[in-house]
Amino acid sequence: MSLLKTFNRGGIHPPEEKHSANEPITYGTIPVQLMIPVNQHIGKPTEVVAERRAAVKRGEILAKSTGFVSSNVHSPVDGVVQKIVKFPLLGGQISDCVVIKPANIGENFKDIIDADTLNEVNIEGFSKDEIKSKIDEAGIVGMGGAGFPTHVKLSPPAEKPIDQLIINGAECEPYITSDHRLMLQKSDEMVKGIRILQKLFDDIPVTIGIENNKPDAVKSMTEATAPYKNITVQALQVKYPQGGEKQLIESITGREVPSKGLPMDVGVVVQNVATVVAVYDAFYYKRPLTERVTTISGNLVDKLVNIVYPMGTPVSHLFEPHGIDREKIRLLLGGGPMMGRTAFSLESPIGKTTSALLFFDDSAYEAREENPCIRCGNCIDVCPMGLPVAQLTEIIQANNISTSSKEDILDCIECGSCSYVCPADRRLVEWIRIGKNIIRREK
Amino acid sequence: MFEILLPGLILGGFALISSTGLFFASKKFYVEEDPRIEKVVDMLPGANCGACGFAGCQAYAENAIHKMSLETTCPVATEEEMFQISEFMGVDSGSGIKMVSSLMCNGTDANTQHIAEYHGIEDCWAYTLIADANKACAFACLGLGSCVTVCPFDAMKIENSIVIIDEEKCTGCTLCIDSCPKYILHMRPAGKTVTVTCFNTDNGAMAKKACNVACIGCMKCEKVCEDDAIHVNDFLAKIDYDKCTLCEKCVDVCPTDAIQVMGGRVHVAAENV
Amino acid sequence: MENKHLLILDSSPHGRLTDSTKKIMYTVTLSLIPALAVAYWFFGWSVIRTVVLTSIFTVGIEWLIAKVFDDKIDAFDGSALLTGVLLAMNLPSNSPWWMLFIGALVAVVLGKQVFGGLGQNIFNPALVARVFLLISFPVAMTSWPKPGALSDAVTGATPLGMLKTEGIGAIAKMDVMNLAMGNMGGSLGEISALALLLGGIYLFIKKYITWEIPVLFIGTVFVMTGIFWLADPAKFANPAFHLFTGGLILGALYMATDMVTSPLSFKGKLIFGFGCGFFTVIIRLFGSYPEGVSFAILLMNAVVPLLDRYFPDKKFGVVKNG
């Protein structure tokens, strides 16, 4: 293996806290009620097709994509649609959810999944468009975080030739281990998924980037990819945000995605490992994306797990099986501590992008007051985008955003490194987000 | 001597550079100004709030003189003031009903509950980047005062987690309207004090569960109104101020007190008669 | 949706490094202890008196300002204390108490609070005070206690002062090692470059200062004075002499690197360091004051906003590559 690669600018080393790394993927029970958010992607809202009191089958479409940048939502179980209500999601948004009463309440979800039939698939038999439309139909979105529809990412315009595919297995966020487990337990499936994506771009080289704190994942992926010359595994230095798309591309290829640009501007397409497994499932099991591996962790969780629940499972359903004291929960994070969002309802449902659910009590949270910037420069040193964070946030706070600073503000990837290191506890990312919001409103 | 001179030299140098800069700038950008512009500026209230859509009173006056029109009125000026300006310019003054801002929410701490403990930046937009609602009613005023910050006339304040607007101080500049991420500030004619203090379009049962004083869309007000001035759409009553005669009958019948008279009732409540 | 207790809503990231403004300020203050110890060794109790008095004055004045004007100011965040200690190190240890008080007043009020408090000041507060005192009380500020003197009765000029007034002959006998150890007349902190260096290295390891400014500052002084010395050793002192006298080390390690008043960007820091060194040498060699460090740093402080603006760090993805 070659030298550990990494990105150049900035980065931090938060405590890794990956205590659940050795817990194999398990399956949860089916709750009494599923609340399935109808919009789990970035882009045009879907059109709800589920009807009240109608029976639905596993894999049936509940909400239909309404355009190219939109994504289907399917039912994970057989059941009956009860109603469609507005409900708070893990990210704090309030959005329409299809409420389903499952047919097999209390059963282990594994039985349902195992009932899906495995098909032999000859990828060569699919045209590129067929592959993309299959991915589109399966409602696959980027499962690493933002939830951008995968088929869109896989369709760069002709004038942007792609010569490198990167599979993001960095998983640089503390606590989260769901991708790690996938790479260990589903490495062969993943390779098959990669082969499908590779077909789209005429067998271009593929690199799987994995942070070096997962040597077992590096090993298992290296073994699984051994038969394929142009699929390689690259161990990466442990540094947050290694899994940031632009950082990962720089680490692996040395190319810098231009400001305001996309990975395809430097000939790269990046996909998350969980997404690749979802692509595999869509082809080999004809299974749309209706479940995912979620890491359940945090200081309130007795039994840490990497577990698969049907999408739409409310958080409260997890208290019993994982020994979480409901009364003590003060901080509920959907995602990791660096970029995850706080939820305000304990009934919020698990969705396609919920890579982790972290439960913390009071002791894990310390309210800190903002102090004046002492110009220590830490934020600028750690910013992986090389932004003058201290100055940017000051002009945002003064509501004095100039045209030149606008570009900088929009370049922020919201990794949170700056806030993490600021000795004055300035809420730097938060100010930048406010700045982005102001710019967006002006448009 | 050098060191004593040094600070003097630096300061002097700065002063010199900036004054020459200013001098040239004023030369370069000097334009012959229509003397009427200054007159109009003098007649304007001079709040420089930009609510008219121009960059301050000067820009407004320039536009008015150049176009010789008062099509855009100054929202802050009184009818009287606008009339004077129109007399001076010899053009029609725009219509000048004084409007004030009005909050369509009564979700005080007593009427609805907070659903989370927020620790972020005290700003309504900042809040919406973290969650869509902070009270049981998702339509409610967040009470973090983004509107209070933009109001140039000190007409707003936060009390019991909602905004209170001082109708006397409000000039109707409309700046607060767009500053609210919940879009619950609306303009109404000054003096038309009967207002629906709710923006919840959920059905009656849900609205009632969320807030004690929510409009539940029961239509009682619509039926009692003799002037056809109040209508319920999407479970929410809305008043047509062109028709409302301030009879306050709707206020009497509303079962949830979702219709309020700002600044106190003028008519005595029916049950007290 | 009813929760018995409310969940916390906050913006990511949901964890912070434990560093704080307080910690940084107190650590920097602590790192001055070796230098203070050396000063104590040479000057005795008056050192402690001066340091304690100025610290009490600066913190006290800041506390008063906080009480009267703005309760958001935290007088005990360590920044006032640090200013106090640094100010003390820039003054003769036998300064009268009222001079210390005036210095503290100028530092906290004119140097810091008029700009809007911590983080907003353009000039290093301790240096503002020092220059103010230097201009107002030139005599008191240039008669320094001699090392080992027990009272303030015996005073003399600093090596640089001697160089200025008496010419190169006066310093010919001085031993560079002695200067480095601090065995010379001077302000508290001008003496003992080695002890200061120790503190500086500690700060460097703690990442509270970066190498750019001190290295460029000291390097520039060394090289420039070296050039003059080589050109005419009879007229100019040798670079080692310049290195260890006149608070250069204190200035380069502690005053110029003050976070608030130094540039944020890498290039900015390089230019800042070089500028400090350049002006120090110019003033020392050609100005009428023997000592140029304070003026040079203040001068460069003034251009920090420009440096930050015109020499920003390279951003990600700004240079296109194929």
Ligand code: SF4
């Ligand atoms: S959140 Fe934005 S500004 Fe802060 S370190 Fe990350 S990219 Fe830079």
Ligand code: SF4
């Ligand atoms: S890390 Fe905080 S204190 Fe340091 S420069 Fe950035 S904003 Fe200022």
Ligand code: SF4
């Ligand atoms: S409340 Fe204030 S901002 Fe809103 S219209 Fe009235 S004066 Fe303008």
Ligand code: SF4
């Ligand atoms: S009215 Fe709108 S802007 Fe004002 S406090 Fe309420 S939510 Fe915020």
